[in-house]
Amino acid sequence: MTEPHTAHDIVVRKIPFAFDEDIKPVWHPEQPEWSHMLNGASLTMPYLEPFLIRTVREAMTKIDDQALREDAKAFNAQEGQHYQNHRRFNELIKANGYPELAVVEAEMDADYGRLQKKSLKWRLAYTAGFETMTMGVTEWLISQRTKLFAGADPSVTSFILWHMVEETEHKTVAFDLYQHLYNDYWARVWGIVCGSWHVVKFSRKAYVKTLKKDGRWSSWQSRLTLFKRSMNFVWNVGKLLVISARPGHHPTKVSDPDWVTQWMHAYKDLPEDRIPLLDTTDPDIPAQFA
Numbered sequence: 001m002t003e004p005h006t007a008h009d010i011v012v013r014k015i016p017f018a019f020d021e022d023i024k025p026v027w028h029p030e031q032p033e034w035s036h037m038l039n040g041a042s043l044t045m046p047y048l049e050p051f052l053i054r055t056v057r058e059a060m061t062k063i064d065d066q067a068l069r070e071d072a073k074a075f076n077a078q079e080g081q082h083y084q085n086h087r088r089f090n091e092l093i094k095a096n097g098y099p100e101l102a103v104v105e106a107e108m109d110a111d112y113g114r115l116q117k118k119s120l121k122w123r124l125a126y127t128a129g130f131e132t133m134t135m136g137v138t139e140w141l142i143s144q145r146t147k148l149f150a151g152a153d154p155s156v157t158s159f160i161l162w163h164m165v166e167e168t169e170h171k172t173v174a175f176d177l178y179q180h181l182y183n184d185y186w187a188r189v190w191g192i193v194c195g196s197w198h199v200v201k202f203s204r205k206a207y208v209k210t211l212k213k214d215g216r217w218s219s220w221q222s223r224l225t226l227f228k229r230s231m232n233f234v235w236n237v238g239k240l241l242v243i244s245a246r247p248g249h250h251p252t253k254v255s256d257p258d259w260v261t262q263w264m265h266a267y268k269d270l271p272e273d274r275i276p277l278l279d280t281t282d283p284d285i286p287a288q289f290a
Helices: 032-060 066-095 101-115 120-143 145-149 154-169 173-181 185-214 220-244 258-268
Strands: none
Touching (some): 032 066, 032 101, 066 101, 066 154, 066 173, 101 185, 120 173
8 A cells, every 4th residue: 555645636628629520631731641640549549548437437446545536536537538529530530531440449349348357457557557658648749749730730739739738637647546556566567568559559550541541551652751750659658668667666757848837827718618729830839729
């Protein structure tokens, strides 16, 4: 057992992003491979995040620490908002040219059903492991936002980066739950491997399918672009995974990007009926809303 937990300020924001019905799946005209890569990641969310929610909900029944329970409840509320928005977005991607993605969705549905039968310890290690990866993804997407998002559809950019802001807010929750209940170092490290690899695997299945449909998979130029972006991901996120696998690690040791705090402050000043849209015509994509 660990020392009493101190609750974090985790804000549940109910933001129904308004994607155009005829949204272009290649939402970054200059970077089609990148558009498909993120679409593939988005496809996993309505299957991954309910799995995380169920796992955290079950873990909550086994703890008495009220502050940790409050954080876990807020974690689930944020993740619920995430996957609902991802589901809306994914349905539009399928409707606007890629119905075959339903095959990948069916496979994910079956696979997460299988994982649901594993022990709570395994599932919570997976949850903490995936949440570890999101810290690296957040740092990568935000620090390189000009290269990755300048000139892209502002609704998709704003949606993705909002998700990353909230991943930063609740980055300690799954880790603290796991440590509170189990505190098994090697199982935690295995959770980092499983949680990261599993989601990347299904993301790749999805974007390979869409790139093939576009005829880009057979293009060496397209494959080279894809390889470079994939290596960029591996280098930036992999460094964080290695650091997080060390004994004695805690997510609070990972510094949050200043842009995340700026986003939070800007959102506080936004009227409740406004969807927070970033200005992607500005190369810096400042944390203020158009």
